[in-house]
Amino acid sequence: MRYLCLLIGEPGIEGPVPGTPEFMQMLSEYESATRAMAADGVLADSGPLQPPSAAATLRVRDGRPLVTDGPFAELKEQIGGYYVLDCADLDEALRRAATIPAARYGAIEVRPLMVMPDRA
Amino acid sequence: MTSQAEIVFRREWGRAVAVITRLTGDLGLAEDAVQEAFASAVGRWASAPLPSDPSGWLITVAKNHAMDRLRREARRSGKEQAAMLMLSQCAPAPPPGLIADDQLRLIFACCHPALDPGTRVALTLRTLCGLSTAEIARSFLVSEATLAQRLVRAKRKIRAAGIPFRIPADEDLPDRIGGVLRVVYLVFTEGHQASTGSRVVRGELCDEAVRLARLLAGPCPEDPEVLGLLALLLLTDARRDARAGDRLVLLEDQDRSSWDHAKIDEGTRVLDRAARLRRPGPYQLQAAIAACHAAAAEPSTTDWAEIAALYAALARHEPSPVVHANRAVAVAMAEGPAAGLAILDEVREDSQVGRWHLLHASRADLLRRLGRTAEASDAYRAALALDPPPAEREFLAGRLAELDR
Numbered sequence: 001m002r003y004l005c006l007l008i009g010e011p012g013i014e015g016p017v018p019g020t021p022e023f024m025q026m027l028s029e030y031e032s033a034t035r036a037m038a039a040d041g042v043l044a045d046s047g048p049l050q051p052p053s054a055a056a057t058l059r060v061r062d063g064r065p066l067v068t069d070g071p072f073a074e075l076k077e078q079i080g081g082y083y084v085l086d087c088a089d090l091d092e093a094l095r096r097a098a099t100i101p102a103a104r105y106g107a108i109e110v111r112p113l114m115v116m117p118d119r120a
Numbered sequence: 121m122t123s124q125a126e127i128v129f130r131r132e133w134g135r136a137v138a139v140i141t142r143l144t145g146d147l148g149l150a151e152d153a154v155q156e157a158f159a160s161a162v163g164r165w166a167s168a169p170l171p172s173d174p175s176g177w178l179i180t181v182a183k184n185h186a187m188d189r190l191r192r193e194a195r196r197s198g199k200e201q202a203a204m205l206m207l208s209q210c211a212p213a214p215p216p217g218l219i220a221d222d223q224l225r226l227i228f229a230c231c232h233p234a235l236d237p238g239t240r241v242a243l244t245l246r247t248l249c250g251l252s253t254a255e256i257a258r259s260f261l262v263s264e265a266t267l268a269q270r271l272v273r274a275k276r277k278i279r280a281a282g283i284p285f286r287i288p289a290d291e292d293l294p295d296r297i298g299g300v301l302r303v304v305y306l307v308f309t310e311g312h313q314a315s316t317g318s319r320v321v322r323g324e325l326c327d328e329a330v331r332l333a334r335l336l337a338g339p340c341p342e343d344p345e346v347l348g349l350l351a352l353l354l355l356t357d358a359r360r361d362a363r364a365g366d367r368l369v370l371l372e373d374q375d376r377s378s379w380d381h382a383k384i385d386e387g388t389r390v391l392d393r394a395a396r397l398r399r400p401g402p403y404q405l406q407a408a409i410a411a412c413h414a415a416a417a418e419p420s421t422t423d424w425a426e427i428a429a430l431y432a433a434l435a436r437h438e439p440s441p442v443v444h445a446n447r448a449v450a451v452a453m454a455e456g457p458a459a460g461l462a463i464l465d466e467v468r469e470d471s472q473v474g475r476w477h478l479l480h481a482s483r484a485d486l487l488r489r490l491g492r493t494a495e496a497s498d499a500y501r502a503a504l505a506l507d508p509p510p511a512e513r514e515f516l517a518g519r520l521a522e523l524d525r
Contacts (some may be wrong), residue, residue, distance in 0.1 A: 021213040089284035090234060091292065112281050 002044060002113040003093040006084040007102035011076045015105035026101050033099040037085065042096055044084040052078055077106075084113075129158060133250025134328075136178050136224035137213060138443035141247075141285055144186055150273045151247060152339070153189065156180035179214075223248060227332060229267040232283045233298040240299070241306045242266040246271055249307065249328040259310055287339055297340060301349050301403065304332045306421045308353050312360075313509060326357050337390075347394035348404030354387030354409035368511040372419040384414045423445055424454035441473040449482055457486040481516055488523065497523050 016022035038041035040116070052071040059066045083100065088094040090110070096103045133154065145229035171177040175366070199492045214222070230243040242260060245251040256288050258269040277283070288296045310326025333350040340346040362374035391407045416422040430445035444467045452460020464483050473479050484499035500520040508516060 003282075028404065043393070087282075087346075089282040090232075091284050091286070091288060094234075104512070114280075 003085045004111045005097045006016040006079050006109040009080050009106040011079045013105055029101045035080040037096055042085050042087055044086050046083040132175050132178050134223055134248040137247050138178050138180050138226045140182050140186055141226055142222045148277055153182040153186035156185040170322050224287050224335055227282050228287055229278055229285045233299055235274050238363045240303050243274050265358040292378045304329050329353055335439045339431045344394040345403050346397045346400040348407050350377055350409035351387045351391035353404050354383045355407055358383035368515050391421050395503050402437045406428050424450055426508055428454050441467045441470050445479055445482055452486050457489040477503045477508040493523055
C-alpha cells in the first residue's frame with residue numbers, strides 16, 4: 001500500500017534554526033532517514049515544500065480558470081514536505097515515518113492512498 | 121438460539137472470526153461468514169446432536185460462506201483471489217495454538233492506536249467476544265444504530281488504512297501492548313461493575329477479559345504489566361460469586377469461603393512472576409492491592425497500611441481522583457475515618473469528581489462511621505442523585521434508609 005506522509009509544523013514548536021549546528025544535524029538526519037527508506041525500497045517519492053506564501057490556488061468554474069494567491073486554507077499548521085511510502089501495512093508506514101525528523105518537531109499525518117479496484 | 125448453541129457461541133465466535141480473518145484478510149467478511157455459519161448451526165443443531173467437533177464444523181462452514189461470497193463478487197481484486205486460494209487449500213480446522221495466534225493478531229488490529237479509542241473496546245467485544253451489537257450498545261448507552269455505524273466505520277478504516285492483522289514486531293510491542301491492556305481492562309470492568317442491566321456482574325465479560333489477558337501473556341512473558349493485568353483480573357474475579365448474589369455485597373461483608381481460591385493462587389503466582397521482573401506499574405500495583413485483600417482470612421486482618429502505601433505508589437503512576445479516593449478509603453481503615461475524610465474532601469475540590477457517585481458514597485460511609493449522621497445522609501443522597509448502577513443504587517438506598525430510621 002502507498003501512504004502519503006505530510007510533514008506538519010505545529011505552531012509553538014520551534015525546530016532548529018537555520019545556520020546552527022542543530023540545524024545541520026537535523027538535515028543530516030533527514031538525509032540518512034530518506035536514504036534508508038530508498039535503500040529498503042519503500043520510498044516512492046519525497047520532497048520539501050516551499051512556504052505557503054509561494055502557493056497559488058486554482059479553481060475551474062464554467063470552464064474558466066480562477067487563480068488566487070496563496071494556499072487554499074490559511075492554516076496555523078504548515079505542511080513543510082511530504083513522503084510517499086510503499087509499505088506492507090500501516091504499522092510499517094508508521095515505523096518509517098517515525099524516522100523522519102519532522103515527527104519530533106511537529107506532526108506527521110500518515111494517510112493511505114486510495115487503491116483503485118482495477119489496479120489492485 | 122438454543123442454549124446448547126449459545127454456549128458454543130460464546131466460546132467459538134472469536135476463534136472463528138480470527139481464523140477467517142487471517143485467511144481472507146477482511147474482518148467484515150469474516151464476521152458476516154461466521155454469522156451465517158452460526159445461523160446454519162442454530163437450524164441444524166436444534167434438531168440434531170452437536171457435531172463431535174463444533175469448533176471445526178463452524179470454521180469449515182464459515183469458510184464455505186466466505187468463499188461463496190468472494191465468488192459472487194464480480195470484480196475480485198488480486199488480494200481476494202489470493203484469499204480464495206488460501207480458503208480452498210487450507211486444512212479444515214487449524215490446531216488450537218494457531219487459533220490463539222489468530223486471535224492475538226485480531227486483538228492487536230482491534231486495539232490499534234489509529235482507531236477511535238472509544239470504538240476499540242466495542243470492536244473487541246464484537247469481534248473477539250461475540251457480543252451482539254445490541255448488547256454492546258446497551259453497555260455504552262448509545263443506540264444500536266449508532267454503535268453499528270461506529271463498528272462499520274472502524275472495520276472500514278482497518279481495511280482502508282492497511283491496519284495489519286499481525287502481532288507487532290518486538291520493537292513496537294512495548295508501545296502497542298499498553299493500549300491492548302487498557303481495552304482488556306475495560307472489558308473486565310464492564311463485566312465486573314455492569315453499568316447496565318439488572319445483573320450485578322456480567323460474568324461472561326469477566327471470563328472473556330481473563331481469557332484475553334491469558335492470551336496476551338503468551339507472546340509477552342517478560343512484560344510485567346501484562347502479567348500484572350492477568351493477576352489483577354484473576355484476583356478480582358476470584359471474588360465474583362461472593363460479591364454478587366441478588367445484590368452487591370461489599371468486600372467486608374463477603375463470605376470469604378466462597379472466594380475462588382484456585383484463581384487467587386494463580387493470580388498470586390502470576391503477580392510474583394511479575395514482581396521478579398522489578399519494573400512495577402499500575403496493573404501490578406492494583407493486583408498487589410487485590411492480593412492484600414485476598415490474603416486476609418477475615419476483614420479485620422486486612423493489612424490496610426500496606427494497601428494505603430500501594431495506593432500512594434499507584435497515585436504516583438496515575439494521579440487520578442479515583443486513585444486518590446481509593447487511597448482515602450484505605451487510609452481511613454488504617455488510621456481512622458477522619459484521616460480518610462480529609463483526603464476525600466481534598467479530592468472533592470475537583471469539579472469533575474463531584475459528579476462521580478462513588479466519591480459521595482465513600483464520603484457517606486466515612487461520615488456515617490464518624491457519627492455525623494446528617495452529613496452522611498446528605499452524601500448518600502448526593503450519590504443516589506448521580507444515577508449509580510442499579511445494584512449500587514439498591515445498596516446505597518439501603519444504607520440511607522438505615523440512617524434515616
